[in-house]
Amino acid sequence: MPKIVEIIKRRDGHLHIIRHENSLTFLWRTFLDKKYFVRTTKETNRAAAIAIAETAYDELRFNKKQRLPIHLHTFDDACREMLAEKRELVLTEERSATHLASYETKLRVFEPFFEKTLIHKIDADKIQ
Numbered sequence: 001m002p003k004i005v006e007i008i009k010r011r012d013g014h015l016h017i018i019r020h021e022n023s024l025t026f027l028w029r030t031f032l033d034k035k036y037f038v039r040t041t042k043e044t045n046r047a048a049a050i051a052i053a054e055t056a057y058d059e060l061r062f063n064k065k066q067r068l069p070i071h072l073h074t075f076d077d078a079c080r081e082m083l084a085e086k087r088e089l090v091l092t093e094e095r096s097a098t099h100l101a102s103y104e105t106k107l108r109v110f111e112p113f114f115e116k117t118l119i120h121k122i123d124a125d126k127i128q
Helices: 046-065 075-091 097-114
Strands: 004-010 015-020 027-032 035-040
16 A cells, blocks of 8 residues: 555545655545545645545535435446455465456356446345
8 A cells, every 4th residue: 555645634634635655646535434435636736636625525525415325336346346356365375266266257147237337226136
């Protein structure tokens, strides 16, 4: 994990604007619904990054208040991230290649049905 070299706290400490070492652009993060929400500002200018982060944070809080989904990950996103983690475990020899192959096979079964579906919309009924 890259080291944070700069952190700016806003919105009573709930919004963190950060820059990692070896990176020119700023990220912003907050903690909502028991999960970190992290996005890039795509900005190298500190003041512009703060403005973008504050606007995005305010929109996120508004959406949460309106009960709109805020964690917009698709099934495909989740599969890609999980398989990347499994591959890392194989590379560090914490898991076997068979373990990874097993997950890839299982996920291929569901992929045609849920590929672009948002994770929060997949429930037991849809899986059945």
